[in-house]
Amino acid sequence: MTGFSLSSLVRSLSNQKLFAVLNIGGLALAIALFVILISFVRYEYNFDRVLDESENLWLVQELHETPGRSSEPLPYTLGNLLPQLEDNFPDIEGSRLAEFDAVVLKGGTATAETVTAVDESFFQMFRFPALSGEPGLTLTNPDGIILTRRAALRHFGTTDVLGRSFRVNIHGTPYTYTVGAVLEDLPRQLTYSSDFYIPIVFERFGNEWWDQWGSASLTTVLKFPDRDAAGRFREAVPAFLDRQAFPSGRVKKGEFSIDITPLPSLHLAADSDGAMVAAMAAAGVLTLLIAVMNYINLATAGIGLRAREVALRKVMGATRRLITMQFMFEALATVTLAAVLGLLMAELALPFLNATIGTSLDIEYLGPNGVLWIVLVTIVVAALIAGAFPARVLAGMPASAVLASARTPGGGRSGTQIRQALVVLQFAIAITFAIGTLVMMAQIDHVRSADLGFKRGDLTTIRNFNDGALKPADRREILRSLAASPGVSGVTVAQNAPGEQLLENSITLWRASDPSVRPSLMQLEIGPDYFETFGGELVAGRLLDPRRGEDDIANSDSTDATGNINVVVNGAALRELGISDAGSAIGTTLLSPDPLTIVGIVDDIRFDGPREPVRGSVYMLNTDRIPSSLVTVRHPGVATSAAAAQLEAVWRKVAPNVPFDSISSEQNLWANFYEEDQRRAYLFLAGSIISILIACIGLYGLSAFDTNRRMKEVAIRKTLGASKGRIRALLVSQFLKPVLIANVIAWPLIYVLANRWLEGFDDGIDLPVWPFPVVAILAAAIAVGTVLSHSRRVANSEPAAGLRYE
Numbered sequence: 001m002t003g004f005s006l007s008s009l010v011r012s013l014s015n016q017k018l019f020a021v022l023n024i025g026g027l028a029l030a031i032a033l034f035v036i037l038i039s040f041v042r043y044e045y046n047f048d049r050v051l052d053e054s055e056n057l058w059l060v061q062e063l064h065e066t067p068g069r070s071s072e073p074l075p076y077t078l079g080n081l082l083p084q085l086e087d088n089f090p091d092i093e094g095s096r097l098a099e100f101d102a103v104v105l106k107g108g109t110a111t112a113e114t115v116t117a118v119d120e121s122f123f124q125m126f127r128f129p130a131l132s133g134e135p136g137l138t139l140t141n142p143d144g145i146i147l148t149r150r151a152a153l154r155h156f157g158t159t160d161v162l163g164r165s166f167r168v169n170i171h172g173t174p175y176t177y178t179v180g181a182v183l184e185d186l187p188r189q190l191t192y193s194s195d196f197y198i199p200i201v202f203e204r205f206g207n208e209w210w211d212q213w214g215s216a217s218l219t220t221v222l223k224f225p226d227r228d229a230a231g232r233f234r235e236a237v238p239a240f241l242d243r244q245a246f247p248s249g250r251v252k253k254g255e256f257s258i259d260i261t262p263l264p265s266l267h268l269a270a271d272s273d274g275a276m277v278a279a280m281a282a283a284g285v286l287t288l289l290i291a292v293m294n295y296i297n298l299a300t301a302g303i304g305l306r307a308r309e310v311a312l313r314k315v316m317g318a319t320r321r322l323i324t325m326q327f328m329f330e331a332l333a334t335v336t337l338a339a340v341l342g343l344l345m346a347e348l349a350l351p352f353l354n355a356t357i358g359t360s361l362d363i364e365y366l367g368p369n370g371v372l373w374i375v376l377v378t379i380v381v382a383a384l385i386a387g388a389f390p391a392r393v394l395a396g397m398p399a400s401a402v403l404a405s406a407r408t409p410g411g412g413r414s415g416t417q418i419r420q421a422l423v424v425l426q427f428a429i430a431i432t433f434a435i436g437t438l439v440m441m442a443q444i445d446h447v448r449s450a451d452l453g454f455k456r457g458d459l460t461t462i463r464n465f466n467d468g469a470l471k472p473a474d475r476r477e478i479l480r481s482l483a484a485s486p487g488v489s490g491v492t493v494a495q496n497a498p499g500e501q502l503l504e505n506s507i508t509l510w511r512a513s514d515p516s517v518r519p520s521l522m523q524l525e526i527g528p529d530y531f532e533t534f535g536g537e538l539v540a541g542r543l544l545d546p547r548r549g550e551d552d553i554a555n556s557d558s559t560d561a562t563g564n565i566n567v568v569v570n571g572a573a574l575r576e577l578g579i580s581d582a583g584s585a586i587g588t589t590l591l592s593p594d595p596l597t598i599v600g601i602v603d604d605i606r607f608d609g610p611r612e613p614v615r616g617s618v619y620m621l622n623t624d625r626i627p628s629s630l631v632t633v634r635h636p637g638v639a640t641s642a643a644a645a646q647l648e649a650v651w652r653k654v655a656p657n658v659p660f661d662s663i664s665s666e667q668n669l670w671a672n673f674y675e676e677d678q679r680r681a682y683l684f685l686a687g688s689i690i691s692i693l694i695a696c697i698g699l700y701g702l703s704a705f706d707t708n709r710r711m712k713e714v715a716i717r718k719t720l721g722a723s724k725g726r727i728r729a730l731l732v733s734q735f736l737k738p739v740l741i742a743n744v745i746a747w748p749l750i751y752v753l754a755n756r757w758l759e760g761f762d763d764g765i766d767l768p769v770w771p772f773p774v775v776a777i778l779a780a781a782i783a784v785g786t787v788l789s790h791s792r793r794v795a796n797s798e799p800a801a802g803l804r805y806e
Contacts (some may be wrong), residue, residue, distance in 0.1 A: 005060075005139055005362045006438070008793075010605075015661050018103070020334070021396070021698045021736065022601070022700065023295050023334060023338070024334060024337055024338045025338075025697065026035050026295065026384070026694045026697040027291045027292070027295050027335065027338035027339075027342065027384060027466075027695065028338045028339070028341035028342040028345060028385040029342070029344070029376070029694060030287050030288050030290060030292075030346070030690065030691075030694055031288065031290030031291070031338065031341075031343065031345075031346070032337055032342040032343070032345035032346040032349065033284065033287050033288075033341065033686065033687060033690045034284040034285070034287055034288040034345075034371075034374075035346040035363055035371050035375070035477045036286030036346050036349065036350065036353065036683075036686075037280050037283055037287075037683060037687065038281065038371050038374070039350075039361045039362065039363050039364070039371070040280055040451035040683060041280050041281045041284070041512050042275045042364065043189065043360075044267065044268065044280075045268070045277065045363055045645075047187050047190070047191060047264065047266075047268075048190060048191055048264040048266065048267065049189075049264045050187045050189050051127070051190070051287065052189070052264060052354060053223070054264050055224075055262065055264070056223050056224055056225065056226070057120045057125065057189070057221055057223055057241065057262070057263040058221065058222045058223070058260040058261065058262055058263060059074075059075055059219070059220075059221055059222075059260065059261050059263050059266060060077050060081065060094075060219075060220040060221070060222060060258055060259075060260055060261075061073035061074060061075055061077075061250070061258065061260070061261060062076065062077055062214075062216060062256070062257055062258055063257045063258065063259060064084075064214075064255065064506070065255050065256070065257070072286070073259060073261070074216055075219060075266070076216035076217065076218060076219060076222045077216065077218065077258065078209070078210065078211060078212060078213060078214070078216070078217055078460065079096070079098075079202075079206060079207075079209070079210035079211065079217035080210055080211035081220050081258075082095070082096050082119070084244055085222075088240055088243070088244070089233065089236070089240075091132050092124065092233070093119070093121065093124075093222065093223040093224075093310070094119075094125075094220060094221060094222040095118055095121045095122040095124075095125050095126075095220075095221055096117075096118065096119050096200060096218050096219065096220050096221075097116055097117070097118050097122070097192055097219040097220075097290060098115070098116065098117040098118075098200060098205055098217065098218035098219070098222065099114055099116050099117075099192075099194065099219075100117070100170070100171075100205070101113075101114060101117060101463075101467070101661075102114070102115040102168050102169060102170050102196075102421075102467065103168070103169035103171075103467065103659055104155065104166060104167075104168055104196075105166065105167040105169060105174060105657075106155055106166040106167070106170070108575065110169075110658060111155070111659060112464060112485075112659035112661050113151075113195065113541055114194060114195075114196070115168060115170075115194065115196040115197075115198060115207055116192075116194035116196065116197050116198075117197075117199065117200045117201075117204075117218075118139065118197055118198075118199070118200060119139070119196050119199070119200055120136065120139045120140055120386070122139065122197070123136045123139070123225050124136065124191055125195050126192075127186070127370060128186060128290070129183065129184045129560065130181055130182065130183055130184070131149055131159055131182040131184050132159070132160075132162055132181065132182045132358055133146075133162050133180050133181030133182060134180070134181055135180075135181040135197070135249070135379025137180065137181075137202065138170065138180025138181045139197070139198075139199045140199070140254050141178070141199070142199055142201050143175065143176060143177050144177065144178060144180040144198070144199060144310070145160065145168070145176055145177035145178065145180065145182070145183070145196060145197070145198050146179070146180060146181045146183060146196070146197040146198075147179055147182050147195065147196060147772045148179075148182070148183045148184070148185050148186060148194075148195045148627060149182060149183065149184055149185050150185050150195055151196060153193075159182050160282050160495075161179045161180065161182060161455070162179055162180065162181070162182070162779065163178060164178070164179050164372040165177065165178045165179070168196075168198070169466035169467075169468070169469055170204055170205070170468070171204075172467065172468020172470070173204075173468065174371055175204065175397075176203075177198060181537040184229075184478050186452060187227075188360050191266050191267060192219065192221075196358060198469075199428050203478075205552075209435070210733055211699070212248075212250055213244075213245045213248050213250045213251045213256070214250050214251045217362065218488075219321050220240075222260060222265065225483050227684045227736035230260060233260065234259065234260060236540070237257070237258060237259070238257075241256075241257065241258065253351045253747050259649070259721075261503070263791050268705075269772060274673050279314070279436075279684075280680065280683060280684075280798060281755075283433065283684060283687040286429045286433075286688070286691070287429075287433075287687055287690060287691045287694070288378060289429070289431065289607045290425075290426045290691050290694050290695060292381070292382045292692050293425060293426055294380065294421045295335070295338075295382055305326055310695065317806050328383065328384070330435065331382070331383040331384075332379070332380075332383040334381045334383075335378075335379045335383045336379055336383075338373050338414060338503055339379050339451050342375075343363075343375070346363060347363065350362070350363065353590065354699040355480055355664075370663045371469070371722075373661075374597075378669065380594070394451045398414070401563065405697060421697060422735075422739050423695075423735070423738040423739075423742075424738045424739075424740075424741050424742045424745065425742075426680060426694070426695040427695050427738065427739050427742035427746075427779060427783075428742040428743075428746045428749075429691060429695075429741075429746075430688065430691040430692040430694075430695045430742075430744040430779070431742055431743055431746035431747075431775055431776070431779055432749055432750045432753075433684065433687055433688035433691050433692075434688045434771075434775045434778070435746065435750045435754070435771045435772060435775050436680065436684060436688070436694060436750055436753065436754060437684045437685050437688045438686075438768075438771035438774070438775065439680040439750075439757070439758070439767065439768065439771055440680070440684055440757075440766060441685075442771070443496065443677075443758065443761065443764060443765055444674065444677055444678055444681055444765075445714075446765045447610040447673075447674060447677075447761075447763060448670075448674060449800075450610075450763060452498075452600075452606040452607075453536060453537070453603050453604050453605035453606055453614075454534040454535050454536050455534065455535030455634075456499070456665055456666060456669070457499065457636055457665075457666070458598040458634055458637070458638070458643075459498065459534070459635075459636065459664065459665035459666075459691070460632070460633050460636050460640065460643050460644060460647060460662050460663070460664050461497040461499075461500065461631065461633075461662060461663055461664075461665060461668060462630065462631040462632075462633070462634045462651070462661065462662045463630060463661045463662065463663065464648065464658065464659065464660070465478070465629055465630060465631045465662040466502065466627075466628055466629050467658050469655070469657065469658050470655055470658060474624060474654055474655050475625065477654050478631070478650070478651060478654050478655065479493065479584055479631070481650045481653070481654060482633055482650055485646060485647070485650055486646075487530065487635050487636070487637060487638040487643070487646070488633055488634065488635050489634050489635070489636050490529055490532055490633070490634040491529065491532070491533060491631065491632070491633050491634075492527050492528065492529045492531030492532075492533040492631070492632055493526075493527035493626055493629050493630070493631050493632075494524065494526040494529045494626065494628060494629060494630060495524050495525050495526070495627070495628055495629055495630070496524060496526065496531055496630065497607065497630045497632045497665065497668070498605050498607050498668055498669050499607065499665065499668030499671070500607070500668055500672070500674065501607065501608075502628035503627055503628035504522060504631060505523040505787050506519070506520045506521065506522060506523060507521055507522075507523040507592055507618060508520050508592065509521055509591065509592050509596065509603065509618070510577075510590065510591055511575070511577065511578075511579075511588060511590060511591075512591060514560070514578060515591075517576075517577060517578045519573075519576035519577060519616055521569075521573050521576065521615070521616040521617060521618050522616065522617045522618070523617075523620065524613045524617055524618065524619050524620065525553070525620050525621075525622040525626045525627070525629075526544075526619050526620070526621060526622070526626075526722075527621070527622065527626060527629075528546045528621070528623060530592070530619070531543050531568075531602060531636050532658075533632060533633075534605065534632070534634075535634075536602045536603065536605055537602060537603040538600060538601070538602055538603075539582045539601040539602060539603055540570065540582040540585070540586055540600070540601040541568075541585075541594065541598070541599050541600035541601055542599055542600050543568060543602075544567075544599070544619070544620075544621035546620075546621060546623050548566070550564065550565065550566050550623050551565075551566045551621050552623050553620050553621065553622050553624070554591075554621075554623045554624030556649050558747045562697075563596045564589070564594075564596070564597050565594070565597070565599050565620065566595050566598075566599045567590075567596045567597065567598060567599070567618050567619060567620055568598070568599065568600040568601070568602055568618075568619040569585075569598055569600075569601060569602075569616070569618050569619070570600075570601070570602050570603070570604050570605065570614070570616065570617045571601065571604045572602060572613075572614045572615060572616040573616030573617055573618060574601065574616075575616070575618070576616040577590075585598050585601060586598060586600070586601070587623060596618070602619075605617075606763065608673070608765040609611040609672065609673030609674075610673065610761050610762060610764065611673075611761050611762060611763075612759055612762060613762040614762070620720050620774055630802045631663070633647060636779050640666075640667075642663075643664075644662050647662060648662070681684075691781065692779075696782055696783075696786050699783060699786045699787065700786045700787070701734060717757035735783055735787045736780060736784060739779050739780055739783040740780070742779070743776045743779065747772055749805075754767055755767050794801045
């Protein structure tokens with residue numbers, strides 16, 4: 001009875017089953033959520049850091065500072081940049097990557113694949129583990145190809161494929177490649193990865209823009225020994241451009257530059273993405289903090305329930321040191337049990353979570369990014385606080401005073417204030433999570449239902465219409481057959497489609513009346529029926545008509561004596577040109593320097609994500625072959641799957657050896673722009689639910705403890721005439737007040753954070769007001785419901801039973 005024992009822990013847990021379940025369950029839930037959120041943050045943060053010497057890899061970017069054009073750096077360069085850099089910087093090490101769609105031909109089967117062409121030095125910089133063969137040596141052969149394990153199994157059914165050959169159709173020309181190496185499957189956390197690597201051969205991949213400054217043909221990555229070397233290179237870039245770029249006349253000093261950025265920084269380059277991942281980390285930490293506070297709160301509240309036990313131990317000779325050690329051991333054992341249960345819950349939940357939100361998270365326990373050390377620190381800290389404080393209070397209480405007391409000690413007024421402060425902090429964090437989650441859901445719902453300037457339903461995009469294996473006659477027949485298909489109301493071809501754009505060209509325009517305003521606008525080549533198919537709204541003027549020669553850049557008679565071409569522009573283009581009235585813009589001539597005449601104004605069409613502003617666009621009709629084109633088909637009333645099958649059947653009749661690749665517009669927008677936000681919102685939702693649940697667990701335990709302590713007080717009040725309703729209101733109000741104070745703390749905080757997050761959207765909602773009162777009412781209702789059962793039991797008890805209560 002006087003010493004340190006395991007039986008005391010077992011007896012304590014069995015005597016206080018409610019507190020034990022609440023303490024262990026709440027902490028386990030929090031640790032599970034913390035581990036999952038931290039695993040998500042680690043997954044996002046470690047993009048490209050899985051590479052050896054990732055800190056020495058730098059991406060070369062182009063920057064265009066022309067008016068009206070986004071100043072965001074482009075992760076592409078001209079194709080011939082690396083050889084020029086090697087000539088000017090003898091010690092430089094680099095490699096180029098060019099991704100493109102190709103068709104793998106094997107055994108009479110044609111399969112669409114993404115193939116990456118790289119330099120011989122690529123695998124010296126990106127050291128991917130090889131299953132067999134020598135990747136670097138393979139790239140010295142123009143016809144060598146490197147596969148991943150996954151690709152080898154997909155096409156050959158085995159990884160023993162060295163020396164085997166197959167054809168790859170590149171831009172319509174088939175080439176025979178021989179497998180020289182097989183790589184292990186690459187990590188998912190790579191910005192640049194592929195299942196097929198072939199050497200860059202100019203004759204196969206080069207084009208007229210290969211060595212033109214200002215063009216964007218491929219990706220260039222450099223490797224430096226350290227940051228200082230990268231800094232010296234950056235300082236030398238202006239002089240390099242003076243020698244190599246600006247004399248060409250294709251780019252101008254002050255409007256064009258190149259820079260380098262660390263490769264690992266690309267994945268979270270957007271401020272909103274970095275802030276979101278940081279918020280995930282904060283959510284995990286704060287949820288864990290709530291649970292630890294909750295554990296400490298319940299542990300300190302339970303001081304009185306152990307007071308007589310400790311007093312008896314002291315009477316029988318237990319020292320302060322033994323009592324302290326017993327409490328510390330019990331706290332450590334309880335928290336460790338909660339941690340083990342939490343890790344088990346996380347492991348069980350992770351597969352379900354990955355399947356639900358489309359991630360591939362795993363839990364890393366050891367290593368620099370492991371969570372085990374954080375869990376161990378949590379165990380120690382929670383055990384120290386939750387064990388040391390009760391031990392100090394109880395060990396210092398005179399045994400005689402405790403045994404003579406008619407009321408269970410509760411830590412006094414200071415103990416009550418501490419517990420209420422912790423309840424306030426717990427609910428403040430939970431309310432912040434809840435409001436933030438509702439704001440995220442409101443924004444996501446907005447972007448999924450917002451007017452994007454076109455009719456977004458019943459659209460399917462065919463993405464390989466630009467395949468080089470298709471002859472001009474094939475393309476014409478495909479368009480004709482698609483338009484004649486049942487259920488199809490419109491077919492068009494263009495360089496863009498919802499969620500996708502294959503080629504982005506810019507054109508600098510100005511009005512003769514105001515040459516000082518020269519925005520760089522996006523130039524888009526479109527086919528007939530473009531606006532009719534998408535449902536774009538004509539604001540003023542007319543649309544482009546293929547029957548009018550001056551409307552069609554493919555028609556030899558498309559220009560008049562001045563070389564004029566008619567175009568349609570969007571509202572954003574008018575704003576960038578400084579034209580306020582759409583009606584007055586009709587007939588305006590723009591110089592580039594060749595004249596373009598505006599014949600129509602259309603409403604802004606948003607094919608990009610909600611974060612990017614709609615760019616000013618100039619639409620040009622081209623009835624001939626459009627470079628880098630996509631076909632979009634409108635099929636009202638026909639389900640997406642049925643439409644895809646119908647369109648594929650049409651495609652197969654015309655081009656049976658060319659793979660068919662299609663996607664609905666909704667799916668394309670979702671995958672490219674909405675899915676990541678939805679995934680993060682789900683994690684936030686889980687965090688908010690669990691944080692509220694943990695706060696309620698603590699509130700439930702505290703209300704049970706407090707109402708039990710006040711049994712005699714309630715009995716006296718009832719004897720003096722207090723009604724049951726008045727007593728219930730008294731008991732409930734004690735716990736409702738901290739929840740209301742928590743709202744006062746949480747509202748300003750989430751107001752600032754939510755506004756900052758919404759500022760990252762060009763198509764963003766105004767911060768809604770309704771989540772604030774909704775969450776406040778919900779929190780109050782939860783608090784009332786949590787303590788109501790205890791208050792009802794005490795209020796309904798007989799005064800005589802309360803006066804006899806120990």
